[in-house]
Amino acid sequence: MKITFLGTGTSQGVPVIGCSCEVCNSLDYRDKRLRSSLHIETEGKSIVIDTGPDFRSQMLRESISRLDAVVYTHEHKDHTAGLDDIRPFNFKHQIDIPIYGTPQVIQQLMAEFSYIFVEKKYPGIPRVVINEIENRPFEVKGVPFTPIRVMHHKLPVFGYRIHDFTYxxxxxxxxxxxxxxxxxxxxxxxxxxxxxxxxxxFTLQEALDLVDFLKPQQAYFTHVSHRLGLHRKVEENLPGNVALAYDGLKISL
Structure with missing residues (x-):
């Protein structure tokens, strides 16, 4: 299984518009963070978790030429706004793209992208197949996903475990x-x-505490704000089995 971090930033991304802090002014490519998203290649399938506002540029940057499915964590805009940009995959492979999300996610997508779901469709719009999911294991093109229901303040959000990888x-x-x-x-x-x-x-310390509790072989931190600090400085103080993820980072399991 090959994992690519498409984006590791917050809803505003890094740099933040109008900010002049040292992180936003950094020349280190690891301090340039698009909105959080993940690409998974496994069992011959190409799956994306979340299509944020930067989805198009992420696909181009990573030269991803096939998309078999999209799985959503939750309905916030920074995780859904790029759905329209699945169209090239529709056209290239002449397939409807399966999308997976909770009823709340699907409801938000149908409101935000209503033109996709109307009965009389305009030519060239994205073509999707809706798959509503609940808090129980499901398969995406034969790839097993186990949802993990976490709380984002008062909003339920799904994380996912795929084999020995948890996001x-x-x-x-x-x-x-x-x-x-x-x-x-x-x-x-x-x-x-x-x-x-x-x-x-989670704060940095709360995430570290959770890593200490679960004891994975390796942990990566994502959805990083400019307020966390410069990538190289933060990494200097992390345990040996913990690293900050960055846009374009690739790992294999």
Whole structure:
């Protein structure tokens, strides 16, 4: 299984418009963060988790030429806004793209992209196949996904475990019964927004505490704010099995 971090930033991305902090002014490519998204290649399938506003540029940057499915974590704009840009995959492979999400996610997509779902469709619009999911295992083109229901303040969000890889973004609380689904995972991805407490995201220390509790072989932090600090400085103080993810990072399991 090959994992590519398409984006590792917050809803505003990094640099933030109008900000002149040292992170936003950094020349280090690891401090340039598009909105959070993930590409998974496994069992001959190409699957994306979340199509944020930067989806098009992420696909171009990584030269991704095939898309078999999209899986959504939740309905916030920074995770859904790029759905329209699946069209080239429709055209190239003459397929309707399966999309997976909770009823709340599907409802938001149908409102935001109403033209996709009307009975009389305009030529050339995205073509999708809706798959509503619940908090129980499901398959995406034969690839097993186990949802992990976490809380993003008061909003339920799905993280996912695929084999020995677990991806959690936009969370600040994980119920005990959901933590059990993460036991034994070899590679863990968590959001770590900043150092100061936040209403809906793990802080760096909270993410580190969770890594210490779950003890994966390797952990990566994503959904990183400019407030966390320069990539190279943050990494200097992380344990040996923890790293900050960055846009374009590729890992293999």
């Amino acid at each position: 959690i973004t936009d969370a600040n609380q994980i119920p005990q019964e959901e933590l059990k689904k993460m036991e034994g995972t070899k590679v863990l991805v968590l959001n770590a927004l900043q150092t100061k407490p936040h209403i809906s995201h």
